[in-house]
Amino acid sequence: MISLHTSKDFEQELRTLRERLCAMGGRCEQQIRLAMQALTERDSELARKVIEGDHAIDRDELEIDELALQILATRQPVASDLRFITMSLKFVTDLERIGDLATGIAKRVLELVPLPPLEPKGDLGRLASLVQKNLRAALDAFVAKDADRATAVIQADLEVDKLNATLFAELIAFVATDAATVTRVLPLTSVCRSLERIGDHVKNLAEGVVYMVRAQDVRHRPLSRLEK
Amino acid sequence: MIAALVVLALALVAALIKVALTHRRLTSLARQTHDVVRDHAPRVRGGGEVERWINALAEDAERGRAALAHERTLLAAVADGLTQGVIVIDGEHRIELLNDAACKMLDVQRSLVGEPLFELVRIPELREFIDRPDDSVLEVELPSGARALIRAARTLGHAGRVLLLEDVTTVRRLESVRRDIVANVSHELRSPVAVIRANAETLMAGAKDDPQMAAKLVEGLHRNAERLARILADMLDLSRLDAGQYRLEVGRVMVKSVTEQSLSAVETQAEKRGVTLSIDIPDGLAVRADAKALDQILVNLLDNGVKYTETRVWIEAREVGDAVRIEARDDGPGLADKHRERVFERFYRADPSRSREAGGTGLGLSIVKHLVESMGGAVGVEPNQPRGSVFWIRLPKAATLG
Numbered sequence: 001m002i003s004l005h006t007s008k009d010f011e012q013e014l015r016t017l018r019e020r021l022c023a024m025g026g027r028c029e030q031q032i033r034l035a036m037q038a039l040t041e042r043d044s045e046l047a048r049k050v051i052e053g054d055h056a057i058d059r060d061e062l063e064i065d066e067l068a069l070q071i072l073a074t075r076q077p078v079a080s081d082l083r084f085i086t087m088s089l090k091f092v093t094d095l096e097r098i099g100d101l102a103t104g105i106a107k108r109v110l111e112l113v114p115l116p117p118l119e120p121k122g123d124l125g126r127l128a129s130l131v132q133k134n135l136r137a138a139l140d141a142f143v144a145k146d147a148d149r150a151t152a153v154i155q156a157d158l159e160v161d162k163l164n165a166t167l168f169a170e171l172i173a174f175v176a177t178d179a180a181t182v183t184r185v186l187p188l189t190s191v192c193r194s195l196e197r198i199g200d201h202v203k204n205l206a207e208g209v210v211y212m213v214r215a216q217d218v219r220h221r222p223l224s225r226l227e228k
Numbered sequence: 229m230i231a232a233l234v235v236l237a238l239a240l241v242a243a244l245i246k247v248a249l250t251h252r253r254l255t256s257l258a259r260q261t262h263d264v265v266r267d268h269a270p271r272v273r274g275g276g277e278v279e280r281w282i283n284a285l286a287e288d289a290e291r292g293r294a295a296l297a298h299e300r301t302l303l304a305a306v307a308d309g310l311t312q313g314v315i316v317i318d319g320e321h322r323i324e325l326l327n328d329a330a331c332k333m334l335d336v337q338r339s340l341v342g343e344p345l346f347e348l349v350r351i352p353e354l355r356e357f358i359d360r361p362d363d364s365v366l367e368v369e370l371p372s373g374a375r376a377l378i379r380a381a382r383t384l385g386h387a388g389r390v391l392l393l394e395d396v397t398t399v400r401r402l403e404s405v406r407r408d409i410v411a412n413v414s415h416e417l418r419s420p421v422a423v424i425r426a427n428a429e430t431l432m433a434g435a436k437d438d439p440q441m442a443a444k445l446v447e448g449l450h451r452n453a454e455r456l457a458r459i460l461a462d463m464l465d466l467s468r469l470d471a472g473q474y475r476l477e478v479g480r481v482m483v484k485s486v487t488e489q490s491l492s493a494v495e496t497q498a499e500k501r502g503v504t505l506s507i508d509i510p511d512g513l514a515v516r517a518d519a520k521a522l523d524q525i526l527v528n529l530l531d532n533g534v535k536y537t538e539t540r541v542w543i544e545a546r547e548v549g550d551a552v553r554i555e556a557r558d559d560g561p562g563l564a565d566k567h568r569e570r571v572f573e574r575f576y577r578a579d580p581s582r583s584r585e586a587g588g589t590g591l592g593l594s595i596v597k598h599l600v601e602s603m604g605g606a607v608g609v610e611p612n613q614p615r616g617s618v619f620w621i622r623l624p625k626a627a628t629l630g
Contacts, residue, residue: 015320019346019355026350029371056352143347 024060025139031102050106057099094201101194108187118184138205150209160199319387412575420452462591469598476518480626484509490526504540514626528592529556536560559616572597
């Protein structure tokens with residue numbers, strides 16, 4: 001009877017941990033979305049709101065870390081539970097970095113708003129939506145414990161890198177034709193790089209999901225060997 | 229003695245037969261009951277008392293199930309009929325019910341019943357919200373960009389929750405439009421008043437004795453007083469339209485003659501700006517409208533065109549099905565896409581500094597839209613080729629005479 005009670009409590013703790021991670025992931029999605037909205041609508045008030053919102057993500061990081069450590073210490077989990085909890089600790093670090101990068105984008109928006117707009121920014125929007133899509137898919141894969149979906153996210157990061165490279169070249173071309181645009185191009189390249197790095201953290205998340213589900217470490221592996 | 233033994237043997241045989249029969253009946257009954265319970269057969273056969281009772285039980289169960297199914301469809305129909313989103317979760321935060329509106333708002337699938345809500349719907353505020361006391365209200369922005377007002381209630385008996393989601397996107401947008409209008413009205417009224425006050429003060433301070441200076445200041449006074457009067461008149465028109473107090477006498481109106489009349493109202497202004505005006509309207513084209521309102525509409529469109537065009541403004545009209553489309557075309561700089569959707573809003577200005585300089589009240593197009601719509605028509609604006617804008621209105625065609 002006692003052991004049954006304990007396992008129910010344990011289940012509840014694991015559920016809380018999963019929910020908190022998902023909520024933190026949701027917050028990151030929201031921060032990226034709002035930062036990009038602030039950029040396209042040239043809305044400095046919204047950008048400041050994003051910068052302010054990073055505190056909540058930092059708080060999430062501390063609280064989730066503590067929760068995970070507490071479960072490790074009191075329950076001494078094994079096998080998939082252990083993999084889930086150790087992965088949560090990494091997950092949190094990646095999510096916190098994603099939050100920081102979104103804040104970085106918002107800061108660049110504050111620099112850009114006083115300057116005249118630089119068109120076209122169309123592909124920046126495409127890069128952002130691709131990164132957001134991948135983050136969403138990685139979180140979905142985590143929830144569904146779906147290693148195949150996570151693998152797809154790892155592969156999709158290649159496209160993020162490719163898009164980032166072309167976009168970067170396009171932005172630099174602005175400066176080549178008109179040196180005066182440099183004050184506007186620099187913050188935009190920084191946005192570009194932030195998005196690309198968010199993409200890298202999303203890839204880490206996806207690799208974590210594969211590890212959690214298959215107990216297989218896929219970090220630093222060529223994609224061709226990743227299938228099974 | 230022998231006879232007694234024979235009787236005993238017979239009785240024994242009879243008893244054995246009876247037992248065998250009963251056993252057979254019971255086995256058959258058990259099998260049939262099993263079939264009824266498993267829904268393979270409707271009733272057990274045979275007219276014995278036990279069979280009757282089993283059939284009565286089966287009937288009760290059937291009625292109970294039908295009632296339950298009815299309740300369930302009723303509940304589902306009620307839940308899906310609601311415009312509010314309804315989510316019911318159990319004590320472990322698993323989804324028990326998710327109505328259509330909630331699915332739409334959260335952009336999730338119906339099939340998620342039984343799944344953990346907060347892992348699928350990753351709205352951090354929502355996760356924190358359900359731990360708060362009852363009767364609290366939360367307003368969040370959903371991933372789709374819509375805004376929702378969320379209320380929570382405890383379900384009876386266990387630790388679950390009922391969440392009610394109300395889409396408040398439109399309400400919030402209208403509130404912000406209203407705030408903009410109030411801010412704009414005060415701004416529009418304040419600037420001519422400021423000029424009038426400053427000019428009057430300068431005159432009083434001694435400028436009235438300098439004829440050249442005085443003339444300039446008085447002209448400024450007059451211009452701004454006129455502007456105030458125009459804004460107030462437009463606002464009055466709009467509020468009458470809003471309140472439905474603007475009486476329209478809808479009848480058969482000849483488009484060409486009304487347009488010619490409207491054109492004369494803006495001729496002086498057009499001459500001053502060096503703008504040519506022209507019309508291209510077939511004779512005999514008639515709409516169902518109020519003549520005065522149509523004139524006001526056209527004057528506003530022409531006035532707008534004259535202010536922003538480069539060289540000319542022209543009005544075209546033609547039949548389109550059951551309606552007549554009247555277009556005011558210009559060859560000015562045109563409107564950017566994002567302004568095009570909003571130019572009919574009160575006090576909305578695509579280029580604030582330029583339109584104030586041109587003397588607009590910011591209400592003309594809004595009045596046009598109101599008037600046209602209260603006569604059952606529609607308005608819009610499109611880019612003109614190769615440059616400029618086409619402001620069009622569509623009004624119902626008047627039936628041909630005779």
